[in-house]
Amino acid sequence: MTAFLPASLSSFARALITALVLMAVWYLAVELLQPAPFILPGPGRVLTALQENASYLLANALTTFSEILLGLLLGTLIGTATALLVATSGFARRWVLPVLVMSQALPVFAIAPLLVVWFGYGLGSKIVMTTIIIFFPVTSAFQDGLRRTDEGLLDLARLARASRFQTLRLLKVPYALPALASGLRVAVAAAPIGAVVGEWVGASAGLGYVMLHANARSQVDLVFAALLILGLMAALLWFTVDALLARLIPWSSTKS
Amino acid sequence: MIRFAAALFAMALTLTPAAAADKMTVLLDWFVNPDHAPLIVAKEKGFFAKHGLEVELVEPADPNLPPKLVAAGQGDIAVTYQPNLYLQIQEGLPLTRIGGVVDTPLNCLVALEGGSITSLKDLKGKKIGYSISGFEDALLGMMLENNGLKASDVEMINVNFALTPALMSKQVDAVIGAFRNFELTQIKLAGGKGLAFFPEEHGVPLYDELIYVAKNDRVKDPKIKKFLAAIQEATIFLINHPDDSWGAFIKAYPKLDDELNKTAWAQTLPRFAKTPASLDKTRYENFGDFMKERGLIKSVPDISTFTTEIR
Secondary structure (H helix, E strand, C coil): CCCHHHHHHHHHHHHHHHHHHHHHHHHHHHHHHCCCCCCCCCHHHHHHHHHHCHHHHHHHHHHHHHHHHHHHHHHHHHHHHHHHHHHHCHHHHHHHHHHHHHHHHCCHHHHHHHHHHHHCCCHHHHHHHHHHHHHHHHHHHHHHHHHCCCHHHHHHHHHCCCCHHHHHHHHHHHHHHHHHHHHHHHHHHHHHHHHHHHHHHCECCCHHHHHHHHHHCCCHHHHHHHHHHHHHHHHHHHHHHHHHHHHHCCCCCCCC | CHHHHHHHHHHHHHHHHHHHCEEEEEECCCCCCHHHHHHHHHHHCCHHHHCCEEEEEECCCCCCHHHHHHHCCCCCEEEECHHHHHHHHHCCCCEEEEEEEECCCCEEEEEECCCCCCCHHHHCCCEEEECCCCCHHHHHHHHHHCCCCCHHHCEEEECCCCHHHHHHCCCCCEEEEEECCCHHHHHHHCCCCEEEECHHHCCCCCCCCEEEEEEHHHCCCHHHHHHHHHHHHHHHHHHHCHHHHHHHHHHHCHHHCCHHHHHHHHHHHHHECCCCCCCCHHHHHHHHHHHHHCCCCCCCCCHHHCECCCC
16 A cells, blocks of 8 residues: 555656646747637636636536446456456357457447447447447457466466366466556546547537537637546546556556 | 741630639538539539639538638638637637628428427427537527427437437437438438428528638638629529539539439529628628527627628
């Protein structure tokens, strides 16, 4: 506990410093080049938009946040289950793996409008979209980990006459958890894209919806304000999940 | 030698107009469709060439982009929507309306005939799909209030560009933002029958669906005057020779030769601005007041700051 807190805090502080430097570059670029506000608004205008629309943005951010969380949960469940299935059954490996790769090749923008027609304009289609986006990184990372159990340990398990299930539960899964953790980190960073793409093709709330609306009304500062919230949300989620994973799977340290 | 010089001179004469043609870029609001008939006819029937213009028509990736691009000096003229112009002016885009394309609303609210909706009053508690354009809440709000309902009596859902599929699959009970010259036929071709309610018959002041805008500091450019003159002639030709014009349209865009576009072509004809360069000031003032009343703009801009009549 005490070991990871300062480390994660300092990485958070580092992220904050990076963000401040980027803001300064942005501010200077706008001051020097003086682009029209409808092309690139400065940080000042964006912060004002953030302040003026605080409750509107907050309500819509909560919608997007719950879509991301539920999608992450569902995607992780389905992803780990698929990885376990593929790892334990040669039949599943031969038949499911190609479909898995194909599912990743589909451009989400192309299937998003269909998802909306199938699952409706509510939360459902966004959760499915997010699930689809994170399913592959979770499955492939975990499946990869499950394949890389130390051969010597597997020999020991065979000598001890461990059943296939015992080998899986006591050896393969614990060994694969660090790989799953990397998959989850990728998933957390990608999940907001799924939710926003889902909102883009049909919604009545959410940050994607806010951005579409602001764009139609030429309110570029509000678009940037929504992007800023989305970025902060993604960073917050990532650091939380990273810290959680470091606690739950201490043998998968992210420290380089 | 003299003969050679004469030939050269004759060649130079024929070449001069082509070489001197002013290049212009017009950014369309949408993929090419029958709403752009005056532009297509002016290009295909040589009206732009006659006025010394060489016009390139550009289709956008996003209908909100063309005004921004023109405001940023990319392209000469953008085709956009009158209601959006007020929003763009408020956000500081240096744009001026220089002419009209379609001078009545095309937007309407559509439900499926034979369903639970026979009048606007039936919309209470229903789902209404729309494609975000920036002002549909104002339009719908007015139409509802005109029929004794409130905006909060319905649920608004952005269905992006899938207006007809959303309605046909019954994901929504009605859609707003459907174009009366397009979506109604689309619904018919998909096996349904649309029931249309027109905003201007339910309290919304008349407005121009499609207009031409240019950047403020380019309004005085002689090219703009030539452009409007060519569009005027093309519009008259279009109205006098609809079949000939349709032939030119599908020759230029063979992929659009289908039932939907053919019907839309005929239905759009009466809606084109007959004198594209003229301006109905009262209409622009009234619509500004409406936008303010509906809370879409903070103050009504002085119309002399964003409209002009080029004579």
